[in-house]
Amino acid sequence: MDFDLNESQALLQDSVRKSLTAKYGFENRKAYMAGETGWSREMWAQYAELGLLGLPFSEEDGGFGGGPEETMLVAEQMGRHITLEPWFSTVVLGGGLLRHGADAALRGELVPAIASGEALISLAQQERQSRYDLFDVTTTAKKDGSGWAITGRKGMVLHGDTADWFVVSARVAGGQRDKSGIGLFLVSAKAPGVEVRGFRMVDGGRAAEVDFTNARAHAVLGEAEGGLPILDRVVDEAIAALAAEAIGAMDVVHATTLDYMKTRQQFGRAIGSFQALQHKAADMLVAIEQSRSMAYFATMAAQGSNAFERRNNMHAVKAQIGRSQRFVGQQSIQLHGGIAMTMEYGAGHYFKRLTVNEAMFGDTDHHLRALADAGGLVQAA
Amino acid sequence: MELRFTDAEASFRDEVRAFLAAELPEATRQHLISGKSPTKEMVVEWQKKLNAKGWAAPEWPVEHGGPGWTPAQKYIFREELQMWPAPSPLGFNINMCGPVIIQFGTQEQKERFLPRMRNLDDWWCQGFSEPGAGSDLAGLKTKAVLENGEWVINGQKTWTTLAQHADWIFVLARTDPAAKKQEGISFFLVDMKTPGITVRPIITIEGGHEVNEVFFDDVKVPANLLVGEVNKGWDCAKYLLGNERFGQARVGASRERIRRLKTIAKETMDGGRPLIDDPEFRRQVTEMEVELKALEMTVMRVIANETKRAGTGKPDPATSVLKIKGTEIQQGVSELLMKAAGPYAWVDGDPDAEGTNEWDVAPDWAFGLAGIYFNWRKQSIYGGSNEIQRNIMAKAFLGL
Numbered sequence: 001m002d003f004d005l006n007e008s009q010a011l012l013q014d015s016v017r018k019s020l021t022a023k024y025g026f027e028n029r030k031a032y033m034a035g036e037t038g039w040s041r042e043m044w045a046q047y048a049e050l051g052l053l054g055l056p057f058s059e060e061d062g063g064f065g066g067g068p069e070e071t072m073l074v075a076e077q078m079g080r081h082i083t084l085e086p087w088f089s090t091v092v093l094g095g096g097l098l099r100h101g102a103d104a105a106l107r108g109e110l111v112p113a114i115a116s117g118e119a120l121i122s123l124a125q126q127e128r129q130s131r132y133d134l135f136d137v138t139t140t141a142k143k144d145g146s147g148w149a150i151t152g153r154k155g156m157v158l159h160g161d162t163a164d165w166f167v168v169s170a171r172v173a174g175g176q177r178d179k180s181g182i183g184l185f186l187v188s189a190k191a192p193g194v195e196v197r198g199f200r201m202v203d204g205g206r207a208a209e210v211d212f213t214n215a216r217a218h219a220v221l222g223e224a225e226g227g228l229p230i231l232d233r234v235v236d237e238a239i240a241a242l243a244a245e246a247i248g249a250m251d252v253v254h255a256t257t258l259d260y261m262k263t264r265q266q267f268g269r270a271i272g273s274f275q276a277l278q279h280k281a282a283d284m285l286v287a288i289e290q291s292r293s294m295a296y297f298a299t300m301a302a303q304g305s306n307a308f309e310r311r312n313n314m315h316a317v318k319a320q321i322g323r324s325q326r327f328v329g330q331q332s333i334q335l336h337g338g339i340a341m342t343m344e345y346g347a348g349h350y351f352k353r354l355t356v357n358e359a360m361f362g363d364t365d366h367h368l369r370a371l372a373d374a375g376g377l378v379q380a381a
Numbered sequence: 382m383e384l385r386f387t388d389a390e391a392s393f394r395d396e397v398r399a400f401l402a403a404e405l406p407e408a409t410r411q412h413l414i415s416g417k418s419p420t421k422e423m424v425v426e427w428q429k430k431l432n433a434k435g436w437a438a439p440e441w442p443v444e445h446g447g448p449g450w451t452p453a454q455k456y457i458f459r460e461e462l463q464m465w466p467a468p469s470p471l472g473f474n475i476n477m478c479g480p481v482i483i484q485f486g487t488q489e490q491k492e493r494f495l496p497r498m499r500n501l502d503d504w505w506c507q508g509f510s511e512p513g514a515g516s517d518l519a520g521l522k523t524k525a526v527l528e529n530g531e532w533v534i535n536g537q538k539t540w541t542t543l544a545q546h547a548d549w550i551f552v553l554a555r556t557d558p559a560a561k562k563q564e565g566i567s568f569f570l571v572d573m574k575t576p577g578i579t580v581r582p583i584i585t586i587e588g589g590h591e592v593n594e595v596f597f598d599d600v601k602v603p604a605n606l607l608v609g610e611v612n613k614g615w616d617c618a619k620y621l622l623g624n625e626r627f628g629q630a631r632v633g634a635s636r637e638r639i640r641r642l643k644t645i646a647k648e649t650m651d652g653g654r655p656l657i658d659d660p661e662f663r664r665q666v667t668e669m670e671v672e673l674k675a676l677e678m679t680v681m682r683v684i685a686n687e688t689k690r691a692g693t694g695k696p697d698p699a700t701s702v703l704k705i706k707g708t709e710i711q712q713g714v715s716e717l718l719m720k721a722a723g724p725y726a727w728v729d730g731d732p733d734a735e736g737t738n739e740w741d742v743a744p745d746w747a748f749g750l751a752g753i754y755f756n757w758r759k760q761s762i763y764g765g766s767n768e769i770q771r772n773i774m775a776k777a778f779l780g781l
Contacts, residue, residue, distance in 0.1 A: 282701075316671045
């Protein structure tokens with residue numbers, strides 16, 4: 001066992017850290033959020049320059065051949081600065097869908113454009129009734145000559161308002177909650193019949209509601225009726241990235257809280273000298289260290305080839321980190337007191353990001369129940 | 382980054398399992414599966430077998446009979462024993478007093494005590510806590526005075542685990558009453574047969590006899606049984622407590638208990654169906670499993686750090702998690718086991734009795750589960766209470 005970074009991983013971590021430390025302070029972030037797209041094109045270009053946008057793709061596809069460990073390192077740094085750019089939606093989700101679902105020709109068409117920062121992809125899977133079930137799909141895909149026509153409404157499409165492409169989960173066959181008969185379709189945002197309504201999310205990120213009305217698909221990812229296993233696999237990898245992002249955000253908000261406890265004076269002494277508060281801060285550290293362990297586990301487990309086992313492991317990851325990040329977020333506000341309730345102070349922004357991160361692709365309750373229903377991690381004797 | 386065990390480590394695990402299958406008496410295994418503590422005879426018999434194999438003292442250097450294992454091997458060995466389940470090597474001998482003698486003892490002390498400790502020819506117990514010195518251990522009052530070349534010890538120790546089995550006790554006593562709290566303490570090795578020692582049982586809330594009071598009334602100890610330097614005993618105590626780090630996570634033990642819990646919950650009916658099918662119960666079990674998985678990975682991180690730094694680095698913040706989470710999980714699982722037994726948890730049997738359930742008034746598996754639940758409340762109190770752990774974390778890692 002070895003949790004150390006190799007030389008190129010250390011270099012990667014260092015370059016991302018330097019770049020974000022220099023250009024992603026609290027005031028920078030506020031300015032990016034207020035900009036036209038709600039995030040920074042300049043930073044996006046910088047990510048491309050650092051190789052982050054092509055990182056997980058193979059070199060023959062035009063990427064840099066990074067693995068889950070590299071994604072984890074980048075995600076953690078993104079979490080430390082609660083960045084706003086569509087790295088998660090385009091590179092982790094979109095990139096994962098292309099890696100696992102697209103054929104070589106399609107990868108050849110899109111990967112170089114993603115790696116250079118020109119193309120943005122968003123996953124459109126959420127529906128009003130589907131909650132956290134990826135297989136609960138009413139959007140339809142109908143054969144239309146040699147192609148497919150997509151009809152339906154997708155919600156909470158991350159960065160959907162700036163996406164050039166959508167990967168849409170749509171039903172080709174079967175009933176609303178059947179696990180087979182679901183396809184993944186690549187649809188251009190400019191295609192006729194695509195209507196996008198963007199909005200800001202509570203954590204400062206952007207998303208969109210997207211209506212597809214007989215929109216023609218540019219391509220199918222994998223088999224037209226066999227998209228769900230691809231989607232499941234990509235989401236499992238995305239959960240590992242979310243885990244690492246949560247660690248980054250928790251580390252920063254915990255450090256901010258400790259700094260404040262050391263400087264804020266009440267009753268003639270630093271509030272950090274009070275034992276009741278110290279124990280809360282210690283419990284935050286316990287939660288964070290357990291989560292950090294789980295984020296490593298996620299990075300390892302997301303590579304598992306047994307889908308059932310992999311899914312159960314990711315349920316455990318989401319459940320453990322979910323509960324921890326809620327605790328850490330809430331306590332960071334509580335230990336600060338009133339100052340952290342203000343928009344002008346950083347902690348609240350981390351709390352909001354942690355809150356959204358917890359529920360992304362299933363909240364703690366969802367994953368605990370799913371893992372319990374699947375029989376848990378330990379087998380009876 | 383490589384987050385898995387190596388092939389060599391995996392085959393070491395198989396080797397440990399094969400040894401357990403071949404050498405541990407099935408009666409001992411069944412006794413432990415029922416949740417009872419092993420008897421003295423079980424522990425002694427097993428540790429002699431481990432010692433014959435060269436495995437009785439995983440943490441000791443090779444020159445003192447240690448197996449020369451890597452941290453990962455030590456971890457695997459410990460976890461496999463807990464999961465089997467099998468008795469662990471006696472902690473007082475192997476993890477507490479032995480390492481102190483190896484680190485601070487004279488050549489004569491090493492030769493005289495270490496081989497017998499390893500083979501469990503002598504059963505040791507720990508004379509640290511006192512009625513007035515619990516979490517605040519350095520507040521101890523037991524005194525040792527040098528008279529005619531011998532130390533004379535007077536005072537009282539308490540919470541002395543399994544002193545009723547012990548041949549020897551290691552004792553912290555104050556040798557300089559004028560010095561500051563930690564500075565006037567020495568570390569002694571005392572033969573339990575010495576005149577003036579009285580052991581009085583303390584019966585804990587579940588009815589078991591595990592701990593004792595030990596009284597010292599003019600107990601004479603030869604000068605060559607003081608370990609390290611006079612008035613430097615606190616260094617020995619700190620060293621001993623520092624060695625406890627991994628021990629308290631007990632991941633394997635919790636996994637064994639969860640396995641047991643699930644087996645029971647499959648056979649127990651609740652609302653006309655197996656208890657394991659109750660979503661609320663199942664969720665509570667799953668919460669434990671999830672936290673345990675994280676703890677397992679935390680232990681691995683600590684081990685990986687240990688390998689890298691060879692024990693010389695600053696303490697890893699992850700270590701402080703082990704005691705708190707390890708005990709919370711063990712207590713949580715013991716609570717679920719008692720809940721699984723429902724009303725049949727209420728039979729108040731003698732936890733130290735040889736057989737189980739001799740009156741045939743409850744299912745065999747239910748017998749004693751409440752007792753374990755009551756007894757295991759100790760876990761968040763001993764070894765530095767979980768509140769003390771938080772104080773340590775606040776000071777050492779949070780800078781508060």
